[in-house]
Structures are given as structure tokens and as C-alpha cells.
Amino acid sequence: MAVILEARDLVKRYPLGEAEVDALRGVSLAVEQGEFVAIMGASGSGKSTMLHLLGGLDLPTSGEVVIDGISISALDEEHRTLTRRAKTGFVFQFFNLIPLLSVGENVALPFLIAGDPASRHRERIAELLALVGLVDKADHRPDQLSAGEQQRVALARALATKPAILLADEPTGNLDYTTGTEILDLLWDSADRLGQTIILVTHDARAAAYADRVLVVRDGEIRDEIALGRRKDHEARPLIRRLAELGL
Amino acid sequence: MRLATIAWRGLLARPLRTALAIVGIALGVAVVTATIITGSSSEQALRSATADLLGRADLRLRAFDDAGFRPRTIQALRALPNVEAVAPVSERRLTVSTTPGDNERVFTLLVMGIDPEADALVRDPRLDSGVPLSADSPTDVLAPASWVSRNGLELGDQLLLAGRREGMPPLRIIGLMADTGLAARENGDLLILSRTTLDESFGVPAPIRYLDLDLGDEPDEAAIERVTATLDEPFVVETEADAAAPLASAQEGFVGVALLFGLVSLVLGAFLVGNTMAMTVGERTRELGLLRAAGTTSRQVLGIVLRQAAALGVLGSALGIVAGIVLAAGMIGFLSSTRAVLVVGLPLPIGGLLVAFALGLGVTLVGALVPAMRAARLSPLEALRPSRRTDRGLLDRLRPLIVAELVVVAAAMLLVAVSGIRTPILPVLLSLGLLIGGAVAAAFVLEPLSRITGRPFERFFGAQGRLGRANLSRDRVRTGLTVGAMMIALAAVVALGTVAESARAGTERRVASILPGGHAIRVGLPLDAETFRPTFEATVGVEVASPVLDVPVVRVTDGDQEEAALAGIDPNVFDDENALIISGAPRADAYAALRAGGAVFVPESLARRVGIAVGDVMGLALPGGEIHELAVAGLVEFSLPARTADGALLVSTADARDLFGVTAASLWIMVPQADVPSSVFAAAVRETAVQLAAEPLTARDLAVELSRSLDRLIGLFDALALIAVVIGALGIVNTLGVGIGERVREIAILRSHGMTVGQVQAMVVAEAAMMGAIAGVLAIVTGLLVAFMLVNGGASAELAAGLRLPWPLLVAVLLVGTGVAALAGLYPARVAASLPIVRNLKHFE
Numbered sequence A: 001m002a003v004i005l006e007a008r009d010l011v012k013r014y015p016l017g018e019a020e021v022d023a024l025r026g027v028s029l030a031v032e033q034g035e036f037v038a039i040m041g042a043s044g045s046g047k048s049t050m051l052h053l054l055g056g057l058d059l060p061t062s063g064e065v066v067i068d069g070i071s072i073s074a075l076d077e078e079h080r081t082l083t084r085r086a087k088t089g090f091v092f093q094f095f096n097l098i099p100l101l102s103v104g105e106n107v108a109l110p111f112l113i114a115g116d117p118a119s120r121h122r123e124r125i126a127e128l129l130a131l132v133g134l135v136d137k138a139d140h141r142p143d144q145l146s147a148g149e150q151q152r153v154a155l156a157r158a159l160a161t162k163p164a165i166l167l168a169d170e171p172t173g174n175l176d177y178t179t180g181t182e183i184l185d186l187l188w189d190s191a192d193r194l195g196q197t198i199i200l201v202t203h204d205a206r207a208a209a210y211a212d213r214v215l216v217v218r219d220g221e222i223r224d225e226i227a228l229g230r231r232k233d234h235e236a237r238p239l240i241r242r243l244a245e246l247g248l
Numbered sequence B: 001m002r003l004a005t006i007a008w009r010g011l012l013a014r015p016l017r018t019a020l021a022i023v024g025i026a027l028g029v030a031v032v033t034a035t036i037i038t039g040s041s042s043e044q045a046l047r048s049a050t051a052d053l054l055g056r057a058d059l060r061l062r063a064f065d066d067a068g069f070r071p072r073t074i075q076a077l078r079a080l081p082n083v084e085a086v087a088p089v090s091e092r093r094l095t096v097s098t099t100p101g102d103n104e105r106v107f108t109l110l111v112m113g114i115d116p117e118a119d120a121l122v123r124d125p126r127l128d129s130g131v132p133l134s135a136d137s138p139t140d141v142l143a144p145a146s147w148v149s150r151n152g153l154e155l156g157d158q159l160l161l162a163g164r165r166e167g168m169p170p171l172r173i174i175g176l177m178a179d180t181g182l183a184a185r186e187n188g189d190l191l192i193l194s195r196t197t198l199d200e201s202f203g204v205p206a207p208i209r210y211l212d213l214d215l216g217d218e219p220d221e222a223a224i225e226r227v228t229a230t231l232d233e234p235f236v237v238e239t240e241a242d243a244a245a246p247l248a249s250a251q252e253g254f255v256g257v258a259l260l261f262g263l264v265s266l267v268l269g270a271f272l273v274g275n276t277m278a279m280t281v282g283e284r285t286r287e288l289g290l291l292r293a294a295g296t297t298s299r300q301v302l303g304i305v306l307r308q309a310a311a312l313g314v315l316g317s318a319l320g321i322v323a324g325i326v327l328a329a330g331m332i333g334f335l336s337s338t339r340a341v342l343v344v345g346l347p348l349p350i351g352g353l354l355v356a357f358a359l360g361l362g363v364t365l366v367g368a369l370v371p372a373m374r375a376a377r378l379s380p381l382e383a384l385r386p387s388r389r390t391d392r393g394l395l396d397r398l399r400p401l402i403v404a405e406l407v408v409v410a411a412a413m414l415l416v417a418v419s420g421i422r423t424p425i426l427p428v429l430l431s432l433g434l435l436i437g438g439a440v441a442a443a444f445v446l447e448p449l450s451r452i453t454g455r456p457f458e459r460f461f462g463a464q465g466r467l468g469r470a471n472l473s474r475d476r477v478r479t480g481l482t483v484g485a486m487m488i489a490l491a492a493v494v495a496l497g498t499v500a501e502s503a504r505a506g507t508e509r510r511v512a513s514i515l516p517g518g519h520a521i522r523v524g525l526p527l528d529a530e531t532f533r534p535t536f537e538a539t540v541g542v543e544v545a546s547p548v549l550d551v552p553v554v555r556v557t558d559g560d561q562e563e564a565a566l567a568g569i570d571p572n573v574f575d576d577e578n579a580l581i582i583s584g585a586p587r588a589d590a591y592a593a594l595r596a597g598g599a600v601f602v603p604e605s606l607a608r609r610v611g612i613a614v615g616d617v618m619g620l621a622l623p624g625g626e627i628h629e630l631a632v633a634g635l636v637e638f639s640l641p642a643r644t645a646d647g648a649l650l651v652s653t654a655d656a657r658d659l660f661g662v663t664a665a666s667l668w669i670m671v672p673q674a675d676v677p678s679s680v681f682a683a684a685v686r687e688t689a690v691q692l693a694a695e696p697l698t699a700r701d702l703a704v705e706l707s708r709s710l711d712r713l714i715g716l717f718d719a720l721a722l723i724a725v726v727i728g729a730l731g732i733v734n735t736l737g738v739g740i741g742e743r744v745r746e747i748a749i750l751r752s753h754g755m756t757v758g759q760v761q762a763m764v765v766a767e768a769a770m771m772g773a774i775a776g777v778l779a780i781v782t783g784l785l786v787a788f789m790l791v792n793g794g795a796s797a798e799l800a801a802g803l804r805l806p807w808p809l810l811v812a813v814l815l816v817g818t819g820v821a822a823l824a825g826l827y828p829a830r831v832a833a834s835l836p837i838v839r840n841l842k843h844f845e
């Protein structure tokens, strides 16, 4: 399988007063097309920082990120944005939606941003709304939706342009067990059925267990890599056992 | 730490926003201050000019007949006991030119002849420079200082009187008259020279129009009796107020409109403060809640917010007073150089400045009252809960504001009334009410209007346009008030422009109606119709020269007599459809009656005032002569100008001659042949006029002349409106800034989905431009309403014909509103575009 995302020796250093914080201390990884990778770690371990660098939202202090053959570290701000637009989709923990746009408009947002009239993508938007089960709420405002529904809209939006990589940062962090499971099922479905490449950041082993492979992050470094393979049952126990063995 | 410190820190935490609010208030106070100073300067000028019109004279007698007073009468008056001085003034309209050559200039103006020695006894020559006229100064002339500088002349320059006798030396300017003295008349288009010089220059002496008499200390009834008994000629006694009336009316209108702008700017400033404080309170809800939880009373919270506002108000008002003095200096400079309104010096009326300061502070506090009360009402629990917008209805949220602003306006008007500046208060108040009403209404129509006006922007800006429009409804009160403030400024421009355009249209109509064919010659002394007709008809290209036989008469009603003026016109010359706008009877019937004789056309204003209708009979007589009964055959909207303000009563030439014995005319209508171009004919008419030492008139020049001072004032007011537009733009900067602060996370999300820096900028600029466009649309509606009210409420006959829309101005207002707003959006757009993505995503995670 082809490598769609590659990171080489990523270092991210934040200034903190006089001193500096090393949020990432040399992270390298490769993700193959169609792979579902989870990045796991405790709060503050550097997961979000890593996701932001992988998605081109921020630049590493040193190191390189290559998305679908494009080295984004070498690009200027404008081209990095355009690459992001073309290649990635993001889902964050909460406040993902533009409150003044309807659900349908939120899903169509990537097209709007690309200067592509939403009217040309009506079918695609309907398909996405069907995928997340919100066809009848297309005209609702985000604040009329539950938190789980809002995350489903965010997911539909992230998938809208069929991006090369979907990056999700704790998408279930704000949800209860049932709605969280709905989101994870949707993620798994799009990976399994649609062949979507996914990078999921989470601190929750139950969520990470949906992935084919789990990268364990601690203090800004990848400490371990656990291959789970694609499993329909999403059983978390093997992962938890493995983590325990590693003393995590 | 004292609570006041919290108030200060609140302001310092947001330096840009605080600065914007202060500048807003300062600009508003500046315009009010400048208006008060300019108004006071103009009052002073008016007082001084009025005093100079009569000087120390106790009595002014104005000749009733065009022939004026006879020199013999002056001798007789001077011989009377108690009469210490008799200063005669003769008048003649003349064409004057500078020395021939490349720069030769030609003017038509009023030339006054005085007896220098006698005149010095009744008034001081108020000269800016040079020397007064002396007893024998056959070539000396006094000219108004601003007329001289406006026309690029200087002391010592030569002037030539057109049509002067052969061999007379040119005149020389030896003194520059202060604009606020005698030179205040005629908009400063006048010259003064010795009466002897004036008379010797032409074949016939200029008529002596009035006599100013000094009757010594405490003149008694008997002294006045003796004077009037000495006069053979019919006369009218004129008071100082009569003489000053034409000067005063211009001032009142000016101060009224200027004040409207001042108050508009002030209200805009208050909007800005209200918005600023509301944003501050909104942002610091949590902090205020903590204070409340820690035991701060709601009164103390109210105090904190009001103290912030007071600080803004005091600073802004103080700055505004200083800026206002500078602005006033500019306005006074402009007014005195263009002579649009009479002004003198830069007075600093302490009372007026205090009023301006109090108004500034007052509107600031009122503007802050609503947010302050909202802050004070916060319960500690409510404030500590994660932010949730109170979702009260729009009207609920706006009601206190509406009431508060109306109270301020009323208070402001009262203050102004008390401070003693003369102005028609009611129209100003109503206009202001309409404007503020429109501004408040902006919040309600924002959504539907944005859907319509937003369309071109969405087409142009794409997604950014759609997002920008969505942002407009984020906080409809805030956006509505911001749009409303901008709207007020633009609406003032629309209203003024429309009134001015309508007045111009009215003036054109008026001039066309009294000058059929567009050309005429006015002579200083009436010329005999039969004798002089050939001279007039010798003009190249003339079809007919029609004399208007004019004569002063009295209107007799039940033994009472009232001064009136009669003019005999040729019905055939005036019977074209633009001439004489007739009401009360069909045009054809009216003219048929006039031709048949025994009929009169009456000016509408006179008819309205004394209750005359078509079909009535009017008794007219020469002073002391036989009474002729004439049937009122029609009312005319505008009549030929005459000594009476209403204009002349019109009869046929035949009636004027046969019934009233008039054979001479001072106005000659020059009708061109059909194929002669107007400019060629105008030159020919000018030549004839110069030959006769008379004044050529064209409808176009007359219309321009009548609109001139209006056009200048509009220029000044547009400058004031621009200040208001700037305040409106500051409001947009402010509101956009807060909106961006509220949605940094949202912008980060958009950026993460591939929105470029440029697109973020375009989104904010689109939002700003839409605000401007909506403001422009509302401004046109509201401005036209205000104009409609002013036009229909105004007593001026020029405006009676109704509104004429200044289309280019309306388009310009829409474009300027959109453009200025888009410009105002540039800075917030840059701020929005430079927001870091990652930090704003993390903020919440």
C-alpha cells in the first residue's frame, strides 16, 4: 500500500517565558492509504500538537511532513492552506460548527470555501447527511442539535471533499458513551467501507481500539506502536492489556 | 484597590475600543461646539451689520416711488430744527468691469451713492483697510473686503462703470469695507461711491431710495411729525428690524441645519459609547459576576460602568471642545470667504461651550445607561454560568435605548433653546426624531434587508459573502445600531441634498416663470416705453422687447390702505406654458380676462395671507388717486419681484397705462427670435444693457445667483456630514472588532478547513461592506422622508413644487456608504486574518 502521510523527526518547541517547552521531541511516522491510526496518550503528552503538525495547521520547529507527496513544511502560508483544503478534513472536540449557518450549509462549507457553489454538490451533501443520519435536519441551526448530532455534522463536513486524510482530535471527548460510540462507528465505517484514511487522537483506549494501529505518545515522543489489525468487534481488552504490559 | 480602579482597568484593557469611543464623542462634541461658535459668530455679525444699516440714525424713510426723493426735500429736511443730519442714499444696479485686458472681469452689482459728509454723521465707515470717502472724491469707491479678495482685486485697483459718460476717469478702490457693516447687504455685491460721482457719470441722476435721519437726543413725536410733514413724496418708515430682515433669515436657516448635524453627530457618538459599553459588559460578565458574588452591590456595579462612561465622556467632550474650536475656525473662514453666511471673528461663548460639554457628557452617560443597568441586574449566579445570550425580544432590548435617546434629544433641544441661539427648533427636532427612529428600526429590518442587499456581495465574494452576511445577524441589536449610526450620517446627506435639489428645481421654475424667453434688461430708472422701445428692439436677434410697466400703488380695503406694487405685462409675451404658473382658474380663462382688461393676477402668497380668491374684486389706486376695481382673474405662484415681498400684482400693459397712467418700465423682457442661440442673444442683450447703463439678466444667471449661497452652504454641511460618516465608520470598526473577538475559534475552524488569509479578510470586508450598503439603502429611505418633511413643512415658495430627487447623489450615497464601510473593515480584517489557528483551537480544548 502507498504511504499517504509521512512525518520525519518532528520537533515542536514552544517558548514559555524565558524557558522553552518541547511539545514534540522527534516524532517520525508513516501512514498508509486507507489506514485507521489512533494516537493515544495522556493529557499534555503532545497528541494535539502532533495532529496539528500532521494536518498542516502549524509548522514544526524542525522536521518535515509530507502529505500525499507534498512536503508542506516547504510551502508558504497560502499554499499550505490550499493543500490543507485539498487533502485534509478535521474534526475537533467541540464547537466545530459555524453557528449562523444551517446544518446543510455547514456540511457544504468546504465547497463554499473552495469557491464551488454548493448547488453543484447537492447530491454529495444529501449523501453525507444520509451517511450521518441527519437528512431531516439539514435546515436546522447547529444550536438546535444535540452534541452528538453536532459531531456527526462535523464528521460529514470533514468527509465532504473526500480528503486524503481525516484528522480527528478527541471527537468523542465531549460525548456520552452511546453518542461517542455512534461517532466511532461512523469513523470505522468510513474507513472500512469507503477506504478513508483516518488519524484519530484520543486519550481513551476504548476509542483507540477502533483503529488498525495505535501509536502511544508520552512526553512528546512515540513510545510504542500496537498493531491491532482491522477488527469488526472493536474489542478494547487486547489493547488495554498491551498498554498495561507497557506500564502505561 | 478601589472599585474605581476596576473601571479604569476596564477601559485600558481595550485601548483601541476605548479610543474609538472617545474619538466618536469628541467628533460629535466638536461639531456641536463648532456650530455653537459659528452660530454665535454669525449672531454677532448680524448685530453689527444691523447696527450699521441705520447707524446712529433715528429714522429711515424709504421712498415709495421709483423716482425716489427729490434733492429739494433733503434741503428742506436739513433746515428743520432737531434734524442734526440727513444722509441720503441713492441706488442703481450697474455693470462694472476691471481695466480692459486679458484679465478683464465684469460684474453686475448694486452701486450706492452717499453724501460722504452727511453719512459720516449717522454712521462710522467700518473699514478693514484704506480710507473713507471724502466730500470731493470723484473717482473714489469703497468695496467690500471679501468681494475684493474673492475677485482677486486689491486696494488701489481701478474699476470702470459700464455706460459711463465719455471722458470720465476710472474709479479707484480706496477703502475696503468690513463684511459685517453696510457691505452685509446684497451678499456683499455692492460698491459705495459719492452720490455726486454717481449722478455725474450718467445722463440721469440715480434715484434717492432712502434717507437716514439723526433727530438729536430723544426725538419726540413732534419732531417726527415735522419731518413727515415736510415730505411731498410718498414714503415708508423703515425700522432697523425691517432693514435687517433679509440678512437675518439666512442666519436662522444656517444655524438650524448646522445644529441638526451637531446633534446627529452627538447621537452617533452616544451610539458608539452605548455599543462599546455593551460589549465591555458582555465580555466581562464573568468578572462582574465574581464581584457580585464577593459582595459588590448592584449599585456599585452600576457605578463602575457609569464611571467608565463618565471617563469616556469627560475625555471625549474635552477633546471635542478643542477640536470644535479648530473646526469653527475653519467653518468661519469658509463662510466669510464665500459670504454664504455673515460671520465675524471667533467668539468663545463660555456658556455655549459648557452646553456642548454637558451635552457630550450627557449623551455618553445616557448611551451607557442601558448596558450599565444590564450589568447591575446580573445575578451573581447568572454571570458565572457559562456565557449564554439573553434571548429577549429585539424590541425589549431596544426599548430603553429608544426612550433614552428621545429624552436626550428633547433635553438637547431645550438646552439649545435656553442657550439662546435662534433656530427653527421644530423641524430640527422632528428630523432628528425621524433619523433616530430610522436608526433604531435598522435592527428590525436588518435580516430581510441583508438578504436583498447581500445578494450582489455573495455573488462577488462567494462563501466569504455568505459568511459575512451570516455574521450580520450574530447580534442584531449591536449590528443594527452600528448600521443605524452610519445610516443617520448618510441620511443627513440625502436629506440635505434632496432639499437643495428641490430648492434648485423650484428656483429654476420660478425664474423661468417670470422671465419668459430667458432674457431681460433691468434699468435703474424706469424708461419711457414708447420712447425707448426702439432702442431695446435694436438689439440683434430680438423678436420683441416688452416693457413691464411698474408702479407703486395702494390696495384699498374698506378704507384701509396697504402698500402694493403693480406691473403691467404684455399677455402675449407671458402666454407661454412655462410663464406664470396660474392657479385658481384655467390658464386660458385667466389670460382671456387679462387681455380683455379690468383683471389682475395676484401672487399666491398675498392671496393666501389676506384671503383673496379668483373672482374677488380688488381696489387699487395710485397714492391719493382714484380707486380702480379690478377682478382677480388668477393667482400666480411666483410674480415679478417688486418692493413688496410678495411680488407685483399683474395687469395688462393697456390697463397699466390707461388706468394708472404708467408709461415707463424698469424691467424689459427681451424675447429672442426663434433661431437665435441663447449665448449669442445674451451677448447682444448685454451690449444694449451697457449702452443704457442697465443690468442684463438671464434666467440661467438668475437661477445660479439665487442658488449660489445655498450651494455653498451645502458644501459646508456635506463636510460636517463627512465627520458624521467618520463616526459611523468608527462604529463599524468597533463592532467588527468585537465580532471577531467573539469568533476567534470559528475563524480557526474555517482556516483549518482551508480558508486562506485572503478569504478571511474578504469575509470581514464583505461583512463591513454589507453594513454600509444596508445603511445606504436605509439612509435613502429615511433621508427622503426627512427631506419630504422639510420640504412640505417649509414656508419657502421655491419648495412648493415638491421633491426633485438628486439621483446621482442617491447613487453616490450608496456607493460611498458601502466604500467607507469596506474601508472601515480593512483593519479588523487584518486582525482576523492574522489570528493564529492552533492557539485558538486549543483555547477551548
Ligand SMILES: Nc1ncnc2c1ncn2[C@@H]1O[C@H](COP(=O)(O)OP(=O)(O)O)[C@@H](O)[C@H]1O
Pocket: A014, A015, A016, A021, A022, A023, A041, A042, A043, A044, A045, A046, A047, A048, A049, A050, B839, B842
Ligand atoms: N501554544 C503553546 N505554548 C506553550 N506550550 C504549549 C502550547 N501548546 C501546547 N503546549 C504544551 O505542549 C504540550 C503538549 O500539548 P498538547 O499537544 O496540547 O497535548 P495533548 O493534546 O496531548 O493534551 C503541553 O505540555 C502543552 O502545555
Ligand SMILES: [Mg+2]
Pocket: A047, A048, A049, B845
Ligand atoms: Mg489535546
